[in-house]
Amino acid sequence: xxxxxxxxxxxxxxxxxxxxxxxxxxxxxxxxxxxxxxxxxxxxxxxxxxxxxxxxxxxxxxxxxxxxxxxxxxxxxxxxxxxxxxxxxxxxxxxxxxxxxxxxxxxxxxxxxxxxxxxxxxxxxxxxxxxxxxxxxxxxxxxxxxxxxxxxxxxxxxxxxxxxxxxxxxxxxxxxxxxxxxxxxxxxxxxxxxxxxxxxxxxxxxxxxxxxxxxxxxxxxxxxxxxxx
Numbered sequence: 001x002x003x004x005x006x007x008x009x010x011x012x013x014x015x016x017x018x019x020x021x022x023x024x025x026x027x028x029x030x031x032x033x034x035x036x037x038x039x040x041x042x043x044x045x046x047x048x049x050x051x052x053x054x055x056x057x058x059x060x061x062x063x064x065x066x067x068x069x070x071x072x073x074x075x076x077x078x079x080x081x082x083x084x085x086x087x088x089x090x091x092x093x094x095x096x097x098x099x100x101x102x103x104x105x106x107x108x109x110x111x112x113x114x115x116x117x118x119x120x121x122x123x124x125x126x127x128x129x130x131x132x133x134x135x136x137x138x139x140x141x142x143x144x145x146x147x148x149x150x151x152x153x154x155x156x157x158x159x160x161x162x163x164x165x166x167x168x169x170x171x172x173x174x175x176x177x178x179x180x181x182x183x184x185x186x187x188x189x190x191x192x193x194x195x196x197x198x199x200x201x202x203x204x205x206x207x208x209x210x211x212x213x214x215x216x217x218x219x220x221x222x223x224x225x226x227x228x229x
Contacts, residue, residue, distance in 0.1 A: 121215030129160025175216035
C-alpha cells in the first residue's frame with residue numbers, strides 16, 4: 001500500500017509532469033526523470049528530511065536495496081566502459097566519470113552525515129586512486145603492462161592509493177601530498193588535452209581529492225571537543 005502523504009503527492013506530481021513534458025517535446029531523455037519520483041521518498045528519508053513519513057523497516061529495506069543497486073550499477077558501468085575502451089570509443093570516459101562520481105558521492109555523503117571527515121578522507125583517496133589506475137590501465141593495456149606508457153599512466157592512481165593508506169598514520173602530511181598531487185594532475189591533464197576536454201574529468205577527480213585533503217587536515221571532532229572541555 002502506498003502512503004497518501006505529502007511525499008506521495010510530490011512524487012505523483014513529478015511523474016505526471018514528466019509525462020506531460022515528454023508528450024509535448026517527444027524527448028526520450030525526459031522519461032529518465034521518472035526515476036526522481038521513484039527515489040524521492042528514500043532520498044529524503046536518508047537525508048533526514050522526511051523520517052516521520054518512513055518507518056524503521058522501510059529505512060532498513062531502502063538501505064539494503066540501495067547498496068545492492070549501487071554495486072550493480074558500478075559493475076555495469078565498468079563492463080560498459082571496458083567494452084567501449086576495447087572499441088576505442090571515447091564515450092568510455094563517460095562511464096568512468098559516472099563510476100568516480102558515484103563512489104565519491106557515497107563517500108562524501110558519509111562525511112556530511114557522520115561529520116567524521118578524517119575517517120572518510122582516506123577512503124576517498126583510495127577509491128579515486130583505484131579507479132584512476134584501473135581505467136588508465138585499461139586504456140594503455142595494448143602497450144603491455146611493463147611498458148613505460150602503461151606504468152606512467154597507472155602511476156598517479158597507485159600514488160593516490162598509497163597516500164590514502166598512509167594517511168591513517170600521517171594525516172597532515174598526506175593532506176599536503178594529496179593537494180600537491182591534485183594540482184599536478186590538473187596541470188598535466190590540461191597540458192595533455194586542453195582545459196575544455198579535461199574539465200569534466202578534472203571536476204570529478206579534483207573536487208573529491210580536495211575534499212579528502214581538507215578532511216585529513218581538519219582536526220578530529222573528538223579531539224576538538226576534548227580541548228574545549
